[in-house]
Amino acid sequence: MTVAPPNLMQQNRSIVLIGFMGTGKSAVGRALAGRLQWRHRDTDTEIEREAGCSIADCFAAEGEAAFRQRETTMLARLLTDLPSERLILSTGGGTPLRLENSTLLQQGGTVIWLQASPEAILSRIGLNLSSRPLLADYLDNPKERIEDLLAARSAHYAALADFALDTSKCAGPLRAAEEIISLLGQQQE
Ligand code: S3P
Secondary structure, rough: OOOOOOHHHOEEEEEEEEOOOOOOOOHHHHHHHHHHEEEEEHHHHHHHHHHOOOOHHHHHHHHHHHHHHHHHHHHHHHHHHOOOOOEEOOOOHHHHHHHHHHHHHHEEEEEEEEEEEEHHHHHHHHHHHOOOOOOOOHOHHHHHHHHHHHHHHHHHHHHHHEEEHHHHHHHHHHHHHHHHHHHOOOOOO
């Protein structure tokens, strides 16, 4: 059942997954939670539940600024209102961009930056491009858009990350979860 290395179990910190769309934050988060038997929460899913609509519909109805505010409120709720509960938290691709959020994320747990090449990102989300508000207007040149956003965001991700893992080099979410457990297990050695 619970098979995390002892030093990870002793840290008493949540694990926060950050990174661009399509890098596997949700799938790896679920796999990690199953492997460690910890609770998993996904900010986008929680926002959808609370708002009663999909992220794309939230963007369309309320605009990006309102979505970003929902994101900050949700993060604070998940990471600081329940500080004694250790979780695996999957965030949205734009979550680390707000200063307020990055403070919450860093204080909230060990931050893992999931990475993937633009090609891998595109192939993972290719069929769902139109449901991604930040990509939907770039259906003619999505790879260029992904590269531009990655260039603008990578420094934000890097500034926050305790560890980085390229999921395009892992054979699936379970393997990525194992890599993370191993990275965390080595943290204090
Ligand atoms: C966003 C990423 C999405 C979602 C929203 C904005 C972004 O989450 O939060 O569409 O700014 O990159 P995923 O990274 O889970 O797709």
